[in-house]
Amino acid sequence: MSKIMGLSGNEAVAHAMRQINPDVAAVYPITPQTELMHQFAEFHSDGLVDTELVLVESEHSAMSATVGAAAAGARAMTATSANGLALMWEIVYIASSLRLPIVMPVVNRALSGPINIHCDHSDTMGARDSGWIQIFSENGQEAYDNAVMAVKISENKTILLPTMVTLDGFILSHTLERVEILEDNEVKKFIGEYHPETSLLDVDKPSTYGALDLQDYYFEHKRQQFEAMGNVLPVIEQVSKEYGKLSGRDYGLIEKYRVDDAERVIILMGSSVGTAKDTVDDLRNAGEKVGLIKIRVYRPFPYNALREALKHVKALAVLDRAISFGTFGGPVFTDVRAMLFGNGVSLPMMNYIYGLGGRDIDKAQIRLAFDSLKDVVKTGKVKKEVNFLGLRD
Amino acid sequence: MSEKSWKEVPIGGLIVEPGNSKNYKTGSWRSFKPVWYEDRCIQCLACWNSCPEPSIFVVEGKVTGIDYDFCKGCGICAEVCPEKAHAIEMEPEF
Secondary structure (H helix, E strand, O other): OOEEEEEEEEHEEEEEHHHOOEEEEEEEEOOHHHHHHHHHHHHHHHOOOOOOOEEEOHHHHHHHHHHHHHOOOOOOOOEEHHHHHHHHHHHHHHHHOOOOOEEEEEEOOOOOOOOOOOOOOOHHOOOOOOOOEEEOOOHHHHHHHHHHHHHHHHOOOOOOEEEEEHHHOOOOOEEEEEEOOOHHHHHHHHOOOOOOOOOOOOOOOOEEEEOOOOOOOHHHHHHHHHHHHHHHHHHHHHHHHHHHHHOOOOOOOEEOOOOOOEEEEEOOOOHHHHHHHHHHHHHOOOOOOOEEEEEOOEEEOOHHHHHHHHHHHEEEEEEEOOOOOOOOOOOOHHHHHHHHHHOOHHHHHHEEEOOHHHHOOOOHHHHHHHHHHHHHHHHHHOOEEEEEOOOOO | OOOOOOOOOOOOOOOOOOOOOHHHHHHHHHHHHEOOOOOOOOOHHHHHHOOOOOOOEEEOOOOEEEEOOOOOOOOOOHHHHHOOOOOOEEEEEO
16 A cells, blocks of 8 residues: 655655665765755654664765675665766766665756756766666656665666666755655565675675776676676566556656657656656647657666657657767767667657756747657758757857 | 686676685786796795795795796895895796
8 A cells, every 4th residue: 555645856765765774875965965865864863764874974985885885785875966976986887897786866966067956967977888777757756666666676686786766856856746655564575685695794605896807807897797787678677567566657668658649759858758748738639749758767778669669750859958068969869869770760850958957948848849840750851950948049 | 717708707806706816827917037046045035035925935944946827027036135146037028
C-alpha cells in the first residue's frame, strides 16, 4: 500500500533514502541539493535510519568517503549538484572503475560560470562518459521511484556500476507535489540486502582495491566496464517491470507521448517534459500530428528503443538543456544524430538549446519548436540545425 | 605470468589473491642490470642490506646471486658495493 504525501522533489528523494536505509551516507551541502541531505539528516536524528552519517569537508571528500565505504562492503550514498559534482570529478571516475554500486541523487544545476544556482543539465552532462548510469526524472514522483530502482539496478551482479539519479534543480527539488511513497518494508524487500562478493572488510577473503593498473591490464578493465554498461538496459527494463508490479508505475527506458501516429516529434528530458506534454495536447486538440519522447535513461543511451520509436516520424527536434561548445549541437542532439546516422533511419533533425541557467521554458517556446518542424516536413530539409529557445536575440 | 583476457581477470582491477605480487615479475622494467662477480665479492652484505626489492639472493649468510625476475635495475647495489671490491657492475640490458 502506498501513502500519498505532499513533498518537494528533495524531500521525496530523502524519503527514498530513508527507506533504502543505506549503511553510510556522506553529507555535504550545495544548492539546490542541500535540502535533500538536510531532510535525510533529520531522519537520521529522529532515529529512523541506521545509516552512519559522515559529515565531510567537501564534495571531493564526500565521493571519497562514499567510495571507501562502498569498497568496505557498505551500501553507500551521497548527493550533490553542479560545482559539487565538478569537485568530485576524479573520484566519480574511480567509483565506476572500481565497480562500486553507489547511488547518487544529483539535483541538476547550471555549472559555473558565471555563477548560477538554477536548473540546467550541464553538470551531469559533463559526467556522461564517466561510466555512471544516468537516469533523469520528470517530476518528484519519478525522482523517488528512480532512486529506489537505482539501488537494484546498480547492485545487479551483471552490472555493478554506480548510478546518478537526476532531478531538475528548484523546478523539481523545491516544488511541492503529490508523491506516492511505498511502505518502508516494501522498499526493503524490493531492494533486498546488499552482499558484495568482495569487500575490504572481508578478512577471510582479503582483497586490494585501487592497485596500480598499467599498460598490461588497464585496457582490459575498461573493456569490462564497457561490457557492464552493455548489460544495463535490459536490467533496467526488468527492474522497472518488477517495480511496476509493486507500485503501478512501470517506466521503461523512454516514454512515448502521443508518438504512434505523429509526424513531428520532439525529444527532451527532465521537468520540461510536463510542459511539453501539455503543449502536445493543445496541438493535438487543434488537429496537429505531434508527439514527444522523453529520454529517462540517458546513460547508457537507449539506442534501439529510440530508433524503433522514431521509424515513422517525418521531422524531429531535440531539446537540450545543456550546451556543448565546439561540437555539433547539444549533447542529446549529438547522441540522437549519431544513433540514427547509418542505421537506416533518415530523419531531418533540428536542435534547440533551451533553459540554460534556469531560464523558464513555457508552452509558447515548445510550440515554436513544433511549428518550425512544419517546414521541415514539407521540404525534408533543415535550414538551421542548431537553434536557441527563449534567448533574446 | 601469462597475460589474461578481459573475461578472465577480476573486475575493477581488484586483487583478490593476497600476496600475488610474487607472480608479477617486474624484471622486464630494467634497462641496466647489475652483474655480480663472485671472485671479487667480500661478502659485506651491503648490497643485500640496501636492495629495495629485495633481489639479492643470500644463502647461509652469503650472497649467491641476483634475482633477475624482480630486480628493476635501480643500481643501488652497485653504488653501495665497496669501491675496493667493485663486485657489482651495471651493464646495459639491451
